[in-house]
Amino acid sequence: xxxxxxxxxxxxxxxxxxxxxxxxxxxxxxxxxxxxxxxxxxxxxxxxxxxxxxxxxxxxxxxxxxxxxxxxxxxxxxxxxxxxxxxxxxxxxxxxxxxxxxxxxxxxxxxxxxxxxxxxxxxxxxxxxxxxxxxxxxxxxxxxxxxxxxxxxxxxxxxxxxxxxxxxxxxxxxxxxxxxxxxxxxxxxxxxxxxxxxxxxxxxxxxxxxxxxxxxxxxxxxxxxxxxxxxxxxxxxxxxxxxxxxxxxxxxxxxxxxxxxxxxxxxxxxxxxxxxxxxxxxxxxxxxxxxxxxxxxxxxxxxxxxxxxxxxxxxxxxxxxxxxxxxxxxxxxxxxxxxxxxxxxxxxxxxxxxxxxxxxxxxxxxxxxxxxxxxxxxxxxxxxxxxxxxxxxxxxxxxxxxxxxxxxxxxxxxxxxxxxxxxxxxxxxxxxxxxxxxxxxxxxxxxxxxxxxxxxxxxxxxxxxxxxxxxxxxxxxxxxxxxxxxxxxxxxxxxxxxxxxxxxxxxxxxxxxxxxxxxxxxxxxxxxx
Ligand code: HEM
Numbered sequence: 464x465x466x467x468x469x470x471x472x473x474x475x476x477x478x479x480x481x482x483x484x485x486x487x488x489x490x491x492x493x494x495x496x497x498x499x500x501x502x503x504x505x506x507x508x509x510x511x512x513x514x515x516x517x518x519x520x521x522x523x524x525x526x527x528x529x530x531x532x533x534x535x536x537x538x539x540x541x542x543x544x545x546x547x548x549x550x551x552x553x554x555x556x557x558x559x560x561x562x563x564x565x566x567x568x569x570x571x572x573x574x575x576x577x578x579x580x581x582x583x584x585x586x587x588x589x590x591x592x593x594x595x596x597x598x599x600x601x602x603x604x605x606x607x608x609x610x611x612x613x614x615x616x617x618x619x620x621x622x623x624x625x626x627x628x629x630x631x632x633x634x635x636x637x638x639x640x641x642x643x644x645x646x647x648x649x650x651x652x653x654x655x656x657x658x659x660x661x662x663x664x665x666x667x668x669x670x671x672x673x674x675x676x677x678x679x680x681x682x683x684x685x686x687x688x689x690x691x692x693x694x695x696x697x698x699x700x701x702x703x704x705x706x707x708x709x710x711x712x713x714x715x716x717x718x719x720x721x722x723x724x725x726x727x728x729x730x731x732x733x734x735x736x737x738x739x740x741x742x743x744x745x746x747x748x749x750x751x752x753x754x755x756x757x758x759x760x761x762x763x764x765x766x767x768x769x770x771x772x773x774x775x776x777x778x779x780x781x782x783x784x785x786x787x788x789x790x791x792x793x794x795x796x797x798x799x800x801x802x803x804x805x806x807x808x809x810x811x812x813x814x815x816x817x818x819x820x821x822x823x824x825x826x827x828x829x830x831x832x833x834x835x836x837x838x839x840x841x842x843x844x845x846x847x848x849x850x851x852x853x854x855x856x857x858x859x860x861x862x863x864x865x866x867x868x869x870x871x872x873x874x875x876x877x878x879x880x881x882x883x884x885x886x887x888x889x890x891x892x893x894x895x896x897x898x899x900x901x902x903x904x905x906x907x908x909x910x911x912x913x914x915x916x917x918x919x920x921x922x923x924x925x926x927x928x929x930x931x932x933x934x935x936x937x938x939x940x941x942x943x944x945x946x947x948x949x950x951x952x953x954x955x956x957x958x959x960x961x962x963x964x965x966x967x968x969x970x971x972x973x974x975x976x977x978x979x980x981x982x983x984x985x986x987x988x989x990x991x992x
């Protein structure tokens with residue numbers, strides 16, 4: 464038998480990988496003993512595994528279809544195994560490999576052996592509330608509003624926010640009452656741009672242009688997303704409409720997809736393959752940006768290289784069985800709340816306007832509220848952008864008093880403060896204290912002076928990691944504990960996703976213009992200007 468080469472070798476490998484994943488999923492489904500535990504202890508729902516299996520069968524069908532069409536004459540015919548449930552051109556065909564992959568998953572833990580910290584919630588409310596230790600307005604000099612500038616550009620935390628929306632959505636009420644083991648994640652724990660693609664052209668047709676379904680539909684002038692007659696955004700994740708910056712990045716991603724479609728057509732890619740190929744292309748470039756542009760800025764290039772080379776130590780879900788650890792969702796990746804400025808300039812020379820209420824979203828984008836992305840990202844040919852806020856354990860006034868449109872009606876006005884919510888979430892999901900995690904990771908815990916605040920039994924993880932960033936990351940990046948959690952989770956998610964570039968083709972490099980290892984977010988955004 465001859466050995467496949469080039470594209471055939473790649474498809475052959477891909478088919479092998481998908482078959483292995485499928486065998487794993489089938490084994491997972493038959494392991495009924497895994498589901499005899501009380502429901503609150505399940506990490507996975509049997510229905511999720513079934514959905515994963517359907518997704519993998521679809522992917523396998525698509526690989527076989529592509530392989531069949533590109534297989535050299537005389538090669539083995541695609542085998543008939545019932546994995547293709549409909550013809551590839553049928554509009555509801557599961558052969559569409561890149562439609563919504565799986566359903567909701569549960570959360571898990573990175574450090575299951577550590578005890579919960581359990582701080583008195585009244586202390587958390589005092590610390591996170593108006594005038595508390597997490598309120599930046601208490602210490603910021605009003606004559607020097609840029610006095611807490613970090614080194615990084617102001618747009619990066621907003622990219623982080625979109626990454627958060629892509630992988631985690633815990634919709635349980637802030638008051639607690641849901642067992643952490645029973646919390647559901649409404650997003651798939653994959654860096655798969657579900658925030659823009661949602662259920663794809665088949666399941667979410669309102670996202671796409673009826674006249675050209677391979678492309679996203681944009682708002683009337685191309686700067687906004689499509690909205691219904693009541694102004695509600697028709698997008699993959701409603702949270703991306705929360706403020707002007709998330710919306711602008713969302714639109715930039717839609718436009719990037721549409722540009723890739725144009726490029727594929729110009730390169731003669733058959734129309735039937737254009738949408739799926741564009742989605743895979745944008746997805747891979749996004750994943751690349753997370754690993755090679757976003758993460759090095761946030762945790763330092765050395766740690767990224769180390770985790771890539773040596774693998775993850777604390778977060779290693781088996782392929783196809785990823786989950787989001789609560790230490791990540793309810794502490795480490797909420798770092799970004801500490802990088803949000805109170806006010807932003809939208810255009811060169813324009814006034815700085817408060818994030819809330821001025822830049823609140825959830826309605827059509829007003830004509831005088833357009834953002835020049837060069838004001839928040841350092842783009843080639845433009846002066847340096849505004850900087851993000853320094854990480855120091857404090858949140859800008861806009862976040863200490865969130866608008867009701869963001870929080871919904873709250874029983875307790877304290878829940879308007881994002882710092883209170885961050886601290887309470889960590890408590891209701893029973894996170895360990897920062898010092899305990901640091902000791903487990905063999906990192907010297909922060910001193911009382913560095914923390915600037917004594918907590919009765921240990922420091923809530925979210926606050927601890929922000930103070931760690933202040934003292935061990937110069938206020939510009941996460942420290943050793945926060946950085947390790949974030950790097951391992953994001954890289955671990957990619958490794959656990961059988962369709963990510965790190966799983967399928969670890970030596971893949973960007974292919975879009977400005978291609979190569981130096982490709983970054985600016986290259987994706989710049990043409991959107
Ligand atoms: C203006 C900017 C932002 C606003 C208004 C905002 C608001 C919120 C709100 C209201 C929640 C839910 C709080 C709760 O009930 O527990 C939340 C959760 C979260 N935020 Fe933000 N956020 C912002 C920026 C960011 C940034 C920059 C990041 C990261 C870089 C981030 C990461 C997260 C994460 C990881 C969660 C938990 C999500 C989940 O598991 O459901 N956010 N944010």
